[in-house]
Amino acid sequence: MSCKNEGCTFFGAEANEGYCSSCYKNILEERGVDIEALEEEKKKKAQQQREFQSQLNSYASKCMLEKFQQLLREDEKGWATPFVLREAAKAAARAASTAIIKFIVEEKVLDMSISWLTDVLEVTRCAGLRTPTEGEMEFINYLLTFPEIREKLEYEHLELAVYTTGGKDLVKLLIDVGTVPVTQKLVTSARYSCKRPANVPTPEKREIIAVVEQAFKERNKAMAAARAAKRAEESSPEPEEPPPKRQTRSQTKKKK
Secondary structure (H helix, E strand, O other): OEOOOOOOOOEOOHHHOOOOHHHHHHHHHHHOOOHHHHHHHHHHHHHHHHHHHHHHHHHHHOOOHHHHHHHHHOOOOOOOOHHHHHHHHHHHHHOOOHHHHHHHHHOOOOOOOOHHHHHHHHHHHHOOOOOOOHHHHHHHHHHOOOHHHHHOOOHHHHHHHHOOOOOHHHHHHHHHHOOOOOOHHHHHHHHHHOOOOOOOOOHHHHHHHHHHHHHHHHHHHHHHHHHHHHHHHHHOOOOOOOOOOOOOHHHHHHHO
16 A cells, blocks of 8 residues: 555555654654654564564474473464465474374364474485384374365475485385376386485385386386277277168058
């Protein structure tokens, strides 16, 4: 919205009673408000809000559910804005804090988000290309119980999974959802990723390659069977209609 001050071309803000920051400053001076004290108060509030967000993120990343809930209950100043909560949820997802995410979803604090799956997969890929932990697998399994997550699963998520060191179960779990087709591109990514950093794939990496290649073969087999069935249906002759029965002389006489 435009500044309430006539002739001003800047935008106003609700926090400034509809005025732009410059005009609002002049209005406050006219009212006799101490501008320096007001600015100092704003800085203090901003610092307190940053500390609140930092504390909330810390509890989320450490899966300290009780402290996380307590901090939200004690939030009398309304610092738990949607932005702050989304940042806390991201911290929880990267730490695979299933309890925190369950609380966020079940209490309708935030809607379920596919970005949480991306966040935890990014961690498993970037943290030394390691095997996903039990906690991370539990977290991913929990997310996949929601249809909105399964429906939004993309190739990106499968590719992140194949870059892990020993994530055979993780790769198979995401493939079995069936939302994303296993393509030659994913097979190539698995082979390429599993040769790094060494030239020879480790046994764990070979298992990932085998899972992806098997899924690709099964998909090709299913597609070939579907094409063959379609060709057979198209080439089969349509059943001919039986010729009409010829009426005998006696039937003709009866009709007359």
